[in-house]
Amino acid sequence: MTESHEAKDTAYEINQRNRVKREHHRAHYDYETVHAILDATPFSHVAYMIDGQPYCTPKVHWRDGTTLFWHGSSVNRLLKANGGSAPVCLTVSLLDGLVVTRSAYHHTANYRCAMCFGTARLIEDDDEKAAALDAMVERLYPGRLAGLRPNTAQEMKATSVVRMEIEDASAKVRTGGGSNAPDELDYPAWSGIIPVKTVIGHAVPDESNIAEPAMQGIDQFTVGRSLDDVLAGNAG
C-alpha cells in the first residue's frame, strides 16, 4: 500500500473518499500510476447525480497535469441542476485479463482502474475552451491540428467542455495469476490467465479524402498495436 509519506506534489493525499477499502495492497496514490491509467485510453465513465438519481455516462476525457477535461452535453443538464458545478467521480478502467482458478470463488480479473474525485465546472472562457479542445486533438493525434479546418464561432458556441481539478484519486491494479489454494490442486479445471487487450483494426478511409492526405497523428495507429501503446507513445 502506498499510504506513505510521499510529497504532495507526487501523490494524491489519502482521505476517507479515495482510500481503497478492499484489497488495499493493490492501491496506488502516486501521480505516476494514476496518470498512466488515465492516459491509457480516451474512454472513461463519469458518475454524477441529478435529483437523487445516480447516472454513469461514458466520456472522452483528456488530462493536463492534475486537471481532467471532457466533452459536455449531458453535463449541461447536470450543471444546470446543480447551480453551475457538481461533485463527480471520473473513472478509467481497463480490463487486462480474465483469471480463472480451480474454485469458483477465486475467479477474478486483471485490471487497471483510476478513480478521480472533484468538482465539474463548465469552461466559460472562450480562449480556455479553444485551448482545451486543441489539447484534446493533440493528445490523441499529435500534429494533426495543422491539417484541419479551424473551428468556427458557431461550433465553439455549440461545444461544452468540462474541467475538473482532481482533488483526490486512487488507482487499483491487479496483475498476475490467481490464488490456487492447496485444497484446489486436485481439481481438473484448467487454471491460468486469459489476457485481453484493446487493439487497433484496419483503418477505413473516408471516400472524400484528398489524394495523399496528411497522416500526421494517424500513422501510429497501426493494425494490431494496442491502444495503450499508441497513446503512451503520443504522450511521450
Add this chain to the structure above:
Amino acid sequence: MTESHEAKDTAYEINQRNRVKREHHRAHYDYETVHAILDATPFSHVAYMIDGQPYCTPKVHWRDGTTLFWHGSSVNRLLKANGGSAPVCLTVSLLDGLVVTRSAYHHTANYRCAMCFGTARLIEDDDEKAAALDAMVERLYPGRLAGLRPNTAQEMKATSVVRMEIEDASAKVRTGGGSNAPDELDYPAWSGIIPVKTVIGHAVPDESNIAEPAMQGIDQFTVGRSLDDVLAGNAG
C-alpha cells in the same frame, strides 16, 4: 429513434430518467439491443452515491432476463449507508473506433453503450446467492463448473452478490464514418475510422495445473478472437 409503441415485454419504457436527450436518433430501448450490449463484456461501471458524493466503480456483471447481478464488496458500504438498498446506474460501454474528420469539431468515436437504472439489493438468501454465482461462471465459461472445487460455506459467507431489476434502460450506438461538411473537403488531414476491438491474447497456464486439465469453457478463448464474439457464442 425507437420511441415507438413496442410491447412492454420487448422494450424498456421510456421516461424522464432513461430518455436519451442528445442524438436521440442513436437511441434504442428494445431488449435485444440493450441486452446484447450488456452481454458483450463482463466489465461494467456502477454509479452510486454515499453522503452526497458520487462514486463510479468497475464491476463484473452478469444478466438473467431483465435482472442484473454483480459482485459486492464496495456495495456493502453503499447499502449500509442507504438502509439496505440504493438507487444505482449500471453502464456498459464498448469503444469500437475513433472517428477522425477534417475539422476538430466533427471528431467523435464509435461506441455501444447501455445504461440501466434500478435499485441495488444484496442477495440475502443462500440458495439464491449460490445460483447467481454458478450462473456467473456458466455465463463466462460454460461447462466449467463441473471441474471446479465447490464453494465452501466460509467462501459463500464472504461473498456478496447484488441483484438489480432493470427498471428502465437505454442504449446508444454510434457506427460509421464522420461528418465531412462541404467546407472541410479541401483540408489535407486524413479522415476516416480507426477501429479498435478487445481481443483475446495468449493464455498463461498456471504451473500447478494437472496434466491435461479440463478445458470446458476455456477453449473458445482463442488468440485474436474478440471478447464480444466469445461471449456472444457463450450466450448462444
